[in-house]
Amino acid sequence: MRLMIFLLALLSPGLAAADAKITLAECSAGGCRCALSGLTAEDMAVLTDNAMPKDAKDYVVLVDQGKLYWSPLSLEEIDRIAGGDGQCPLEVFYVPPPDNGQWQGKVRAQNIRGCPAEVEAMVPPLVAQMAYSGQVDWQGKFDPAKLVPTGVKQPVSWSERRPDLYKGSLIAPDGKGILQVSGDLTSVQMASDHISTTMQLRIAGKNPALAALGMKDCRVTAVYDYRLNGK
Template sequence: MTRIAFLPVIAALGLSVPLAAPARAEANLGTGGKAVYADCRDGGCRCTLSPMTTDEVSALIGTAPPEGARDWVVVSYADSYFWSAQSLEDIDSAMGGDGRCDLEVFAPVVPRDGTWTGKVRTTKIAGCPEGLAQTLPGMVSGMVFARRIAWGGVFHPAQLNMNPSDQVVNWTEIGPTMFQGKLVAPVQNDMLSVSGTLTSSLVDEDSAVARFHLRVGAGSGANAAALAMLGMADCRVDSTYQFKRSGA
């Protein structure tokens, strides 16, 4: 299967729309609320019990299973994440596998040392200047970096910066593989108020994901009406960062 065949795959798996707002769902009660994860490639999938709950996964990927849903699976394919109500066997078959995808249960996931490559894409722009809304997606889609990371057996999203010594984000650990963060020294003055919040998680030993919400608004002494005319009274940008281990 190629990227051209991606939309038929979505339909075949009964996947939920990826841009829906996160919502709480009564899902995966048989796994203690933990999300079931199918990491799929052309030719089949690897299925694991995630260390994260369905709510935590929903916050990271930006969409959740429908209200009242049970036993949904989050599927990773072609650099995207979706929820599917299909069985693990059917998901594996749809991806070209042999129809077997035994659920693997692991101790907390540990990232593997090696060369990690990061890509970023803008998923939502609202209330921003028209020119920015038109040019930003194309600009960030070309932002690719790669560097070798020695994790020391512990995941921390600061390692995913191009320069880990730069203290750009204050991170708070939610669990061994999940963090929340806030921008260090956001802009706060009479004209503009700039803030940013992040979530980051280790998906498996070879991949991680982060979501970044940036807001630029009017400061306490600003002329909000004038800034609104410029598209800067309440500019919000949501971005998704995807990281993959690509080699030793």
């Protein structure tokens, strides 16, 4: 299925005014389609493929072959470059529920900072193991809690913000270990065959000795792409 402009919501005027949302432009030969997303610049930053600019609210996020980029150009300029007439009125699109079938998860990007070298070496394979692949029956509604193997204890407490957007918190271990682990997640249905989940993980030592060894504030950011049939 062709990638549609996503992250769209039926925002109330009060919510939109309180926190500016980023505009998206999806272009092909002959022009673009444009829409107001349901995400702030900070939410959008973890999904884009270039660094968030300082004045992100004044930028457009360009959707190009499944990847997202911050662009300083106006919607009119972007549309003209794509071969359009320079007009790109904002639209609202309906994102249908995800398709049932075999889904495959992969790590698209990850960043590790503030961690000892030994931990840095351990993180990539652990992060990769958290990407679920398997059969999913969505039962007509997107829910990232379904992206775990059957019978496995749910590792994340999810909260629905919109039908296509969930925020989550990592369910911490029982506290008996020597490390304190916490994490925040954002899962977005990009299209009926594409889901993107971002995890921001923090690992810290529970005692001064571990902190002295570099386990004071270890942070990991990982972006997972889930696609139907691995497309």
